[in-house]
Amino acid sequence: MGSAGRGGRGSGDVAAVRQSGDVAASRGPGEVHQARKPGAVREPGRMVVVSSLSSDAHTWNLVFLQLLIEEAGFEVVNLGPCVPADLLVSACRGLRPPLIVLSSVNGHGHQDGLRAIAALRAHEELATTPVVIGGKLGVGAGDRTAVVKELLAAGFDAVYDDVPDAEEFRGLVGALAAIRS
Amino acid sequence: MSGSDFAGAVRRAHAAGRLVVQPRMGLGDPALMRAGLVATKAAAARTVGTITLDSYTRIGDLESAERAVRGGMDLNGYPIVTHGARATRRMLDGVADADFPVQVRHGSARPARIVEAMCRAGLSATEGGPVSYCLPYGRTRLDVALHDWTRACRILASNRPDGATPHLETFGGCLMGQLCPPSLLVAVSVLEALYFRSMGITSVSVSYAQQTNEEQDREAIAALRGLCAELLPDVDWHVVVYAYMGVYPRTAGGARELLAQAARLAVDSGAERLIVKTVAEAHRLPTIAENIEALEFADGVAAGRPKPAGRAAGHRDSEVYQEAHALVEAVLNLAPEPGRALVTAVQRGLLDVPFCLHPENAGRARSFIDADGRLRWAEVGAMPLRGAVVRGGIKALTASGLVQALSHMQRTYDAAALERSRRGAALGMSS
């Protein structure tokens, strides 16, 4: 995998609008301070997708994850906040990402995550794509292992619920980058 | 029943020398929501009540809210549209009154249905703004948000349950919660208040969220008061301070000290109301008991603080005032109506929120925390703040660098709390 650095392009050109009032996709943090790399081509199969879930507006988590994944050598499409399942699916079908990273911290990640993974896995071309989810996935303070099991059973490859830091995940992304380079 | 005048209750408390304290509280089940409001009312503090809405209702996904309510699933707030006016009136009956008004906090870019529902339930106070409830709260287009906000304001302005005056608070003083230099927060707060006035709302509050440097926060609130005095002479306004809205300390001691700092800031700057954060903030939604503890703790800190002698003079000299003034002036010059001016300003990058992913935010501005803990501009994009740029303040952005900046307050307050308990333990041993 070539080093993409912070060229991490926003996904302004992933065209899929659900509701008329919504903007299709968000930009990545790379664009906050750096112009797009001229001539950077978005090849299917090389861009990792980072996305929030349908009801979650938090974005600091998404910016963090994009930077972390870019540092491992991938390019990233950051779909931004409040991504409904159908927008997630249409973006991923077009991009054929090597990894899909879903993040939610608002407490609805459990419910929204189950819907997202069902929608993704319903498409043949996404049936075996690695999909992980993390953040603060539930509202209650109780035992979370049942939630993690349910998400794994529904088709997620890894679940990072309320992890203290993302180091284990950084290792996973690094290993994936090494395999693909 | 709940025909209560929000600003009136705040004004009476202020005249009596009391800071009003308010929780961020929202529970999905009406019985629990009622219990939370009853406990807030009974707290040993001068309080007003809050109904914070859940994320499904915020984005207008009423189907999911409905499914969650029917399936008994946990929600992160009170689904006011789904429960409906009758259930909400019952929930509030005997709790909301003239001395205990209740505000709806909803974080919605398209609030018309929510405002309709709250008005039908007899409520007349809420918060937000067409920019501050759009850029940080999802992917709704700005012109769509403005259109819906304008509808919501009309509904609210004509709603006077039992003669109560409709009240709207700006969320402009918070935006993304962290890493935004105060001048932009102050400017958006003032501009949204001007927009509310243009919509016929005569009672507003202007927000400001505690940031990373005490002195800069004081300058910011003085600037906010100064600008409101100049631009809103014909409106009933007060200042509401939010306890820190970014990544919160993990230790109970650190969380309490940061809240104490917010309470002192509110009193010293003459603010009328404070919205608290709890010891659970960094971890999960707070319980009712944790909210009450935070309210009583903040009230105690505020009560022990001498009131400021007079209005801070010379606020016009501060950096925050000058920057905020430049922003407000540039925006108001764009269009005769403040709402249109606000949206156009964002679209042209005259207001540019650092780290905001919303596609219509220009995303050229960059901020950083300097050695004194002040928030500063590294890049301002098209904002009329060229002179405010500090060169050499930032390195290339990395994941760990971002977390480092985001956790500045958490680190500082957790370290101090651990140091306090270490010293306490050492003292205990030697005595």
Ligand code: B12
């Ligand atoms: C800033 C903030 C906001 C800002 C967000 C602005 C924006 N657009 O991003 C504002 C003020 C707008 C906001 C709004 C709301 N918020 Co908020 N917010 C926070 C706060 C204070 C900090 C979050 C943050 O910036 N973290 C920094 C990033 C880098 O870290 P992170 O998000 O925690 O993610 C880390 C890990 O979770 C992990 N991670 C995350 N995702 C993934 C994914 C993978 C694969 C992996 C491996 C790891 C991973 O890695 C990150 C780094 O360690 C937290 C509380 C806190 N932490 O102090 C509450 C918090 C997240 N918010 C919360 C809530 C509920 C809301 C609201 C619903 C309002 C409400 N009802 O109270 C709304 C959201 C509306 C919606 N539609 O979703 C709750 C969630 C409760 C829960 N899960 O049980 C929290 C915990 C506060 C609380 N204690 O109540 N919020």
